[in-house]
Amino acid sequence: EAQVTQNPRYLITVTGKKLTVTCSQNMNHEYMSWYRQDPGLGLRQIYYSMNVEVTDKGDVPEGYKVSRKEKRNFPLILESPSPNQTSLYFCASSLLRNRKTGKNEKLFFGSGTQLSVL
């Protein structure tokens, strides 16, 4: 089954304790991305990756790190979490846009990680 697997589903931690949220996709997608969802703000992009070893900042990258050592995995790392990083996080993947047809490819989302930083 084609899917994006994100773990853990729920996470409660304390300020300053490093954590990693894992994301893996089995669809051979080049594009992977992390979003955070906060009430009234919608989904905001944290980081994205167009391919292995290629990552770039989104709109809200401060306090986060990512890596893309393999095509299927795109972990999100919080080196020193703070309470303002309490949020619902989504990983997503897709194919790259097709330049010839202009056809976009939809994002496939993971089931989300609800993170609480105390």
Next chain:
Amino acid sequence: AQKITQTQPGMFVQEKEAVTLDCTYDTSDPSYGLFWYKQPSSGEMIFLIYQGSYDQQNATEGRYSLNFQKARKSANLVISASQLGDSAMYFCAMREGYFGNEKLTFGTGTRLTIIP
């Protein structure tokens, strides 16, 4: 300036009525794509419909249709014959750019509640 604007934070609609959720966008890229996603209370993101900037006809997927007005830069989602299961958060999104310069932006969402 906001790339994607959803001006309705919340809507209440009677069951079986049609619903229009508004979305306006801002881009200078001639090639872009517009998406709608549904997020029920369980939290997952469900893809509903896609419209490409070069598509001649409005997209339709079952009870969902997209009212695409390119000159006005609007991409409203229309749900016909609403059902209780349509109660959810709805997000409009836009994808633009190519080859290392792609950008995908979401709106702030509209919470739709269907009343029996």
